[in-house]
Amino acid sequence: MKVVRDLGADPEFPPRISQILRREFGVCPQLSSILASGFLGFWLPFSTFLPPAAEYSFRVVKVYPHDRTAFTQGLEYRDGFLYEGTGLVGRSALRKINLETGRVVQNFDVPQPFFGEGITILNQQILQLTWQSQTGFVYDKTSLRVLRSFSYPGEGWGMTNDGKQIYMSDGSSQIRVWDPVTLKEARRIKVMDGAQPISALNELEFVRGEIFANVWQTDRIARISPADGHVLGWIDLGGLLPKEDRTGADVLNGIAYDSAGDRLFVTGKLWPKLFEIKIIPKK
């Protein structure tokens, strides 16, 4: 759609089209001008519906401790606690964490050879993906006991839900939508910013009717429409983790939303801190 935007914004566009019509197709000057104007009239209304995705920045509300050995792959908030899924073979786990202190109050070590990935909490269960094993786990939320496993094709990256459906990322530009009971794929959402597919979608969070997605190896979160996958906006979290905390830290990854308190939490892999932030328009 960027092409459309550029064409619509280009003052040279009608002359160019009319020149092409005259030169290449031998259309008389009067008719070529009329055709070119009509073409522009066709494109302009479309271009007005294609504003660029809005850019947002952040304001830090509060800083919490985060385990800097946790390779964060999934993060959710429920009733005063964070639930975190961590990765790396031999270091993967599912944890319940006290938000204020950062202390792990319950832990389940995911056995080798699994590489833990995204998690999501639905009703009284927690689901966890694994990276390349095509295997997911269902846990009892209270005991963190494994209830069962399930399988899916391809890779597992991030996961969230809206209470009715599960949304799952696999590192591509597509988000898979799963039935919450069968855990089978119902459809896919192609994530696009205008005409540009947005790939490497990682950790997910459902926030006020939108899907928020960390884009792997960037400081950016895409705000995605779950209806059609178009990017509604970008949150630039560059500079969130202070320089003095960056030694050993990996990329931004981990979004959790407290819907009752309207609090948004973000962290990263091996980050020593977790941040409550407010999203603000970028200046």
Ligand SMILES: [Ca+2]
């Ligand atoms: Ca999340």
